[in-house]
Amino acid sequence: MEQWTWPPRYDEGYRPADDQRYWFPRRETMPAEQRDEKILERIREVMAYAWEHSPFYRRKWDDAGIHPSSIRSLEDFGKVPVVRKEELRADQAEHEPFGSYLCVPGAEVKHVNGTSGTTGRPTAFGISERDWRSVANAHARVMWAMGIRPRDTVLVASPLSLYWGSWGAYIGGERLGARVFPFGAGQNGQTKRTLSWMRQMGVSVLYSTPSYALHLAETARSEGIDPASLGLTRMFFSGEPGASVPSVRAMLESKFGAKVYDSGSMAEVSPWMHLGAGQDEPGVFAWQDLVYTEVCDPGTLTPLPYGAEGTPVYTTLERTSQPMIRLLSNDLTRWEAPDAARGRTYPFLPKGIYGRIDDMFTVRGENIYPSAIDDVVMADADYGGEHRIVITRDAAMDTLAVQVEHRAGLASADHPGWTERLSARLRSVLGVGADVVAMPPNTFDRTDFKARRVIDDRALLREIQGGGPR
Numbered sequence: 001m002e003q004w005t006w007p008p009r010y011d012e013g014y015r016p017a018d019d020q021r022y023w024f025p026r027r028e029t030m031p032a033e034q035r036d037e038k039i040l041e042r043i044r045e046v047m048a049y050a051w052e053h054s055p056f057y058r059r060k061w062d063d064a065g066i067h068p069s070s071i072r073s074l075e076d077f078g079k080v081p082v083v084r085k086e087e088l089r090a091d092q093a094e095h096e097p098f099g100s101y102l103c104v105p106g107a108e109v110k111h112v113n114g115t116s117g118t119t120g121r122p123t124a125f126g127i128s129e130r131d132w133r134s135v136a137n138a139h140a141r142v143m144w145a146m147g148i149r150p151r152d153t154v155l156v157a158s159p160l161s162l163y164w165g166s167w168g169a170y171i172g173g174e175r176l177g178a179r180v181f182p183f184g185a186g187q188n189g190q191t192k193r194t195l196s197w198m199r200q201m202g203v204s205v206l207y208s209t210p211s212y213a214l215h216l217a218e219t220a221r222s223e224g225i226d227p228a229s230l231g232l233t234r235m236f237f238s239g240e241p242g243a244s245v246p247s248v249r250a251m252l253e254s255k256f257g258a259k260v261y262d263s264g265s266m267a268e269v270s271p272w273m274h275l276g277a278g279q280d281e282p283g284v285f286a287w288q289d290l291v292y293t294e295v296c297d298p299g300t301l302t303p304l305p306y307g308a309e310g311t312p313v314y315t316t317l318e319r320t321s322q323p324m325i326r327l328l329s330n331d332l333t334r335w336e337a338p339d340a341a342r343g344r345t346y347p348f349l350p351k352g353i354y355g356r357i358d359d360m361f362t363v364r365g366e367n368i369y370p371s372a373i374d375d376v377v378m379a380d381a382d383y384g385g386e387h388r389i390v391i392t393r394d395a396a397m398d399t400l401a402v403q404v405e406h407r408a409g410l411a412s413a414d415h416p417g418w419t420e421r422l423s424a425r426l427r428s429v430l431g432v433g434a435d436v437v438a439m440p441p442n443t444f445d446r447t448d449f450k451a452r453r454v455i456d457d458r459a460l461l462r463e464i465q466g467g468g469p470r
């Protein structure tokens, strides 16, 4: 049952006893150095496979003077050039519809997903049946680590369309033996209907984005329903920072009275839950035997040691249709060495993924992530449910303003004191001041999916000044 081979083989009939902590005890708890030896073997196999089947990788590595047989250590592997999303997009435009990194005959592609395509050309994911099953098995394993069991009913409350997030959660829950409920999200009036279906079906586990769960809680309140009465025991999230942002996590836990788990990397490297399931604590493990994760310097792209902060670079070890070999995420995180005290001997990302490097901005020399601002304002007792982060250029100096909804019932006489308090807290956390502006409750749109809270006037300014959009 517990095999670890290339290409992957899974026993579809296997399921641990309910009280077993690990789905695959050996793979999850083996000494990390032993696992690394196996990972190197696997990487060599995956690279040899891609070399044989993909003109994209062969060309790329040829240009860099690399052959799979020259990779003799994980350090050697760290020198293999990264793949950027733009390259995948360009390759797909040239080699419709799945790109020359598709390593199986087109007829073997049985599932199509894709990027939403809000920026640039959308990318299609062509997934073979074998890969679909590998992802289902991997996700079942990570969801097991979150404490999800066959007795659970799992509600998928993200869009069931091109988005791999929803399908990954769905097939993982199904493989685990739970009852799965593909309700989706994003249609008119759907949030209220979600609430009534949740109650009727006795949903015990929710999957969505953190923002949508908060929206769901708010909608429940406006319907006179206490979200804690919905009966959720667990909630797991992906798609955006939140589940490992302390105040967002605390808000989710307290509103729903349920345990919160973070997960998620990028759809391209599904099983995307290979970053997932902390130990009833914020943060995620990097399940290295599923997708090998390196944290690299964002400038030089060289791998960084444990303890460092950098950008994750991912390599799928179980994908055969569109394997990703050193895909650059352009996200930011910090990672820690495996610690046997955690049970699973995987590296640990204590704050999960903070956000995208592109979303980071610099005000008076300080690098600021929107998720750090979320953490401060959402921890406040008078926070009303949404906020916006506005960056403007004022006389050649970048300034930061945060418009924050206050809770209903906060007297207007209390607004100045409140905004000053928030401003002081932001200053102490971010190192720069921010103008905080009090806004009435329900000023801003809520999201069914991923939040977009940053309004960057400087980008507009650059565009007007002729630089064009970045």
Ligand code: 8LE
Pocket: 164, 165, 166, 237, 238, 239, 240, 241, 242, 262, 263, 264, 265, 266, 267, 268, 272, 329, 331, 352, 353, 354, 355, 356
């Ligand atoms: C912080 C992982 C998935 C399927 O849920 C997803 O959102 O994939 P997608 O649409 O390719 O978007 C990937 C990006 O979402 C990442 O690069 C990262 O910026 C963000 N993201 C996904 N999960 C998390 C996340 N950011 N924490 C997460 N748990």
